[in-house]
Amino acid sequence: MDSLITAAARALAAGDPLGALKRVALRDDAPALALRGIAMARLGDFTRAKELLRRAGRAFGPREAIARSRCVVAEAEIALVSRDLSFPSKSLAAARATLAARGDALNAAHAGYLEIRRLLLIGSLDAAERMLDGLDPAPFPPALRVGHELVVAGIAMRRLRTQPAREALARARDAARRARIAALAAEVESTAHLLATPAARLIARGSERPLLLEEVEALMASKALVVDACRYAVRDSRTTISLNRRPVLFALARALGEAWPQDVSRSLLIARAFRGKHADESHRARLRVEIGRLRRALQPLADLNATPDGFVLEPHGRREVTVLALPVEEEHAAVLAFLADGEAWSSSALSVALGASQRTVQRALDALAATGKVQSVGRARARRWMTPPVPGFTTTLLLPAPLPNG
Incomplete structure (x- = not known):
């Protein structure tokens, strides 16, 4: 050399x-x-x-x-x-x-x-x-x-x-x-x-506050019954019930968790789970079916009891019910979470990371760009997406010192 x-x-x-x-x-x-x-x-x-x-x-x-x-x-x-x-x-x-x-x-x-x-x-x-x-x-x-x-x-x-x-x-x-x-x-x-940096939000008894990562860790190790909106599950320190593939059941569980220890009316549950503006008999019938499914799914951790107006979540044992939510919840929040690292992502890379189709990711990026939440550089296959620069934000550099070629 x-x-x-x-x-x-x-x-x-x-x-x-x-x-x-x-x-x-x-x-x-x-x-x-x-x-x-x-x-x-x-x-x-x-x-x-x-x-x-x-x-x-x-x-x-x-x-x-x-x-x-x-x-x-x-x-x-x-x-x-x-x-x-x-x-x-x-x-x-x-x-x-x-x-x-x-x-x-x-x-x-x-x-x-x-x-x-x-x-x-x-x-x-x-x-x-x-x-x-x-x-x-x-x-x-x-x-x-x-x-x-x-x-x-x-x-x-x-x-x-x-x-x-x-x-x-x-x-x-x-x-x-x-x-x-x-x-x-x-x-x-x-x-x-x-x-x-806040990693999540805690929603309990009608109020909410940000949580650091170590506070999330402590919550997961506590006796509380946690409705986990970050991973779409209901859990305590020993048992996890995943509702990741059952979005209607999770929507019902979250509504009940946010209202605990109060009950939730049937009309509000219908609006949260089915996005229906006006509840009719078909919605009420479907709610009865989904509540039955949720009751069976949560049986190891809690009971789901009817009230004159709706339903209430009753955890086994004397313990609190809390909801763990993402720090920011909005449409396409998952895409924004990846772009928050300060790097420029291609839509194909976001597709791999999110486990979604590239077309779905592209639609999300276009919608975010229209509101000024993301911006793109380059064209065609060289096009990259990032969040607008924030003063004082240090980007992540992944290139350590190269070893000499010899």
């Missing part, structure tokens, strides 16, 4: 993409193309970065399997930070296997973390945890250790384990200080900010 390539790689590892470009900007050999691609990614020009990395991958000869695999890993990293979830996971897995077989354990581990972070984005927590269990972070340099701890914290927060999340973030801060890379430190602080 010549001195300019070595110097550029060291500049990138130190978090100085401009310094790296000064050394290799005019060169078109394979190592220089790879370093230029990584540098452009660090500067935010992902389209140019992907083009350079693909050229580098083609320029490396068939005997340079490690270098070609590193280009695949770098391209996968760019796809992740630009929210292109369609990047072929098989290509990344093959590159990871090649790197591991050729003795490049650090870049192989980095490829594993990219796949884990993709799994986190699409909500596959079990698969992410299984992959994480197979990675030993002890020999990693500080930059890669930051990525490991952020993954640990991300899984812990999604599992409502705030103390392990705080411990992982403390380790991530320490590793970021040792790495001396500002982008990594910013990402750690951005993740830590989530613990101080």
